[in-house]
Amino acid sequence: MGKGSWRRPTRRWLVLGACAIGAAAPACNDAASSEPGLNLVGARPEPETALLLNDDIRLTFDVPIDATTVTRDTVRLVHRVVDAEGGATEVPAAGTWEVDGRGIRFIPDGVTNEALSDGGYVPGATYELTVSGFPFLAAVRSMEGAALARSVSLTYSIVSVTEGATVLRDASLDRTARLEIHPSARGAEATRPLEWNEPLRLACDEPLDPRTIHPNEYEVREYRDPGDESHSEKKPAVIAVQRMVLEANGSEGMEAGGGARIVVYLAQPLPITDGRGPVQFVFQARAGSTPSLRDFSDGPAFRGPILFHAARQDLISSETEESYEFEFTDDLDFVPVLDPESDGTARWDGSGRVGIRYPAAAGDGADGAVTLRGSEARSDIRATRLAIAEGETVTLNGDGLVVLRAQGRIDLAGRLVRAAPSTEAPPMWDPNRRWFAENAREAECLSAWLARARATGAPWTVIIAGGDLVVTGQIDVGTPLLLVAGGRIRGTGTPQAPAGQLWLLGDGGGFDLPHHLDPGAHPNVVPPLVIDEPLGNPLVEPLTFIAISSPVPKGRSLRARLDADVFGSGGPAGSYLVQYLRADALKGGEQGLGQAVRYDEPNGALELGSPDGGAVRLRIVLVVRPGPGAWEPPYVDRVRLAWSPDRR
Numbered sequence: 001m002g003k004g005s006w007r008r009p010t011r012r013w014l015v016l017g018a019c020a021i022g023a024a025a026p027a028c029n030d031a032a033s034s035e036p037g038l039n040l041v042g043a044r045p046e047p048e049t050a051l052l053l054n055d056d057i058r059l060t061f062d063v064p065i066d067a068t069t070v071t072r073d074t075v076r077l078v079h080r081v082v083d084a085e086g087g088a089t090e091v092p093a094a095g096t097w098e099v100d101g102r103g104i105r106f107i108p109d110g111v112t113n114e115a116l117s118d119g120g121y122v123p124g125a126t127y128e129l130t131v132s133g134f135p136f137l138a139a140v141r142s143m144e145g146a147a148l149a150r151s152v153s154l155t156y157s158i159v160s161v162t163e164g165a166t167v168l169r170d171a172s173l174d175r176t177a178r179l180e181i182h183p184s185a186r187g188a189e190a191t192r193p194l195e196w197n198e199p200l201r202l203a204c205d206e207p208l209d210p211r212t213i214h215p216n217e218y219e220v221r222e223y224r225d226p227g228d229e230s231h232s233e234k235k236p237a238v239i240a241v242q243r244m245v246l247e248a249n250g251s252e253g254m255e256a257g258g259g260a261r262i263v264v265y266l267a268q269p270l271p272i273t274d275g276r277g278p279v280q281f282v283f284q285a286r287a288g289s290t291p292s293l294r295d296f297s298d299g300p301a302f303r304g305p306i307l308f309h310a311a312r313q314d315l316i317s318s319e320t321e322e323s324y325e326f327e328f329t330d331d332l333d334f335v336p337v338l339d340p341e342s343d344g345t346a347r348w349d350g351s352g353r354v355g356i357r358y359p360a361a362a363g364d365g366a367d368g369a370v371t372l373r374g375s376e377a378r379s380d381i382r383a384t385r386l387a388i389a390e391g392e393t394v395t396l397n398g399d400g401l402v403v404l405r406a407q408g409r410i411d412l413a414g415r416l417v418r419a420a421p422s423t424e425a426p427p428m429w430d431p432n433r434r435w436f437a438e439n440a441r442e443a444e445c446l447s448a449w450l451a452r453a454r455a456t457g458a459p460w461t462v463i464i465a466g467g468d469l470v471v472t473g474q475i476d477v478g479t480p481l482l483l484v485a486g487g488r489i490r491g492t493g494t495p496q497a498p499a500g501q502l503w504l505l506g507d508g509g510g511f512d513l514p515h516h517l518d519p520g521a522h523p524n525v526v527p528p529l530v531i532d533e534p535l536g537n538p539l540v541e542p543l544t545f546i547a548i549s550s551p552v553p554k555g556r557s558l559r560a561r562l563d564a565d566v567f568g569s570g571g572p573a574g575s576y577l578v579q580y581l582r583a584d585a586l587k588g589g590e591q592g593l594g595q596a597v598r599y600d601e602p603n604g605a606l607e608l609g610s611p612d613g614g615a616v617r618l619r620i621v622l623v624v625r626p627g628p629g630a631w632e633p634p635y636v637d638r639v640r641l642a643w644s645p646d647r648r
Helices: 011-028 446-456
Strands: 005-007 040-044 057-061 075-082 088-092 095-100 103-108 126-131 152-158 200-204 218-222 238-249 260-266 279-285 306-310 323-326 374-376 380-383 386-388 393-396 402-406 410-412 415-418 461-465 469-471 474-477 481-491 502-507 543-549 560-569 574-582 616-624 635-644
Touching: 057 126, 218 260, 386 402, 410 461, 446 461, 461 469, 560 574, 574 635, 616 635
Parallel strands: 005 095, 374 393, 380 402, 386 410, 393 415, 402 461, 410 469, 415 474, 461 481, 469 481, 481 502
Antiparallel strands: 040 057, 057 103, 075 088, 075 126, 095 103, 126 152, 200 260, 218 238, 218 279, 238 260, 279 306, 323 635, 543 616, 560 635, 574 616
16 A cells, blocks of 8 residues: 555445444534535544554545545645744555545555554654645535535644554454464465465454564474375475564454564575475474564464475476466576676566666766776766776765666675764654555656755765666665665665665665665665666667566476477667576575576577586666667567477
């Protein structure tokens, strides 16, 4: 859910809402008297109430309202943030508005981080709910067109997160829902088995307390049927849980799209073997560990091992006896390694194409290839490619907004530093807000924001790569920091910035980049921006973007005579090429940085029949060159690999 998003109510809301309306009517007799037209007759909770972090707000009117007149302009729930100069900015609460009959309901976004700071409400803030009425032309109106008799303002405070305080409301105090695999999720008995490199997704019919999620309390173990003696001499595989991410934490049950959803990332891929049916694993507590996962009323949500099914590598639905179809709608087919011959990683995001997402803000390349050294006074570097060598320390001395940008790849192997300004820099954005940059109505394009940021004179630091942004060294700045990549943000470095002011825009989202994010200090690193592409071709030099697939065939039986049908477009100034690598061509591994890809036979199809079963990976190469005209980069739309099951 995004801030201020709207949806049609569920049937459940109709029932609960009717009960709330009847009880709420006396609460607003003083706030809104009965006047000609439309009147507000009830509000729950009552104004001046201290709301918990997941409390909703319900308004009731005396006659049905026209839902088309309920907009972000006519119904506003905001709190004010005062800056150092005394200016105030109104920040809307994040959540969903529902309109039904005589009622309007606001459901705040659920909290998902340990600090409880990324939900719909800002802890400790005061919110003003304003409903516009007469004499404003933009007013809430009845179905007959009558405007709300007069505007109404209601004030609510939000509880602060303090030790021992009740900050979350449990709507089901009489029970605790069980954590389980949702029936529609992969790995459940009635669905497609979990793939070997896919995270496990668990669900709970009610929201969970993010402070009680501890991955070190769990593990995944290969399940052994007590009656099966075929594995008696082999120890079952045990895999550690690397991290657990609370993906959603809504107040409604799973049937209404709410509840909690947890993504479990394992420390290594599942050890899938062939020769038998889907392999069974259990997600369970580690020996000697008592899982602390709780709901909002301290009820235990984990009650025992969770059985799930994982596919053998040759049991993949899109693979037949003789072919595999890459439709590029499943990002599990993509391996996010960095090809050393590329400027950036081609975008494989499940949209149905492998393409290029290039930011217009990567600049015009006027400074050529740049290797930074020593002290740097420029405030806007516009390179074709940019680097800091290993062992080198570069100090940024520019004032105000400092932007390092390159049309291609940026490699920061050394140390980049910038001192904190004499007075504390204003934040780029409020880190306690949950931004949804994919919602164009709520996001600003990167180029426009940069122009506005430059005009403010704020001492901020921005690094923009048209390709990949690779940080194997260190970034240590005393200003707010924004990292942007048209390819992927990746590396082994440790960016340092003021608390809550490290922001990442681009594929990878920081997951490939180990950094010092403390969930309490950094509840969110995704800014409210979208990457806008150039209108015309801005390139000075050709750029190469590469994507690499997971192995096919998924099975290990021997295959031969690989052929391919490739569908794509080179655009007016580009080209595409599909090559095939041996499946073991990734020295760096699929989970690491992967900056070591070797090509035994890099050009064209392989004649298969090798001991590893003849499995290959696609290497999709997209090249875009300088040229006149519109920006229309190349893409690959579909690849169908066909083979013979015979070894020849």
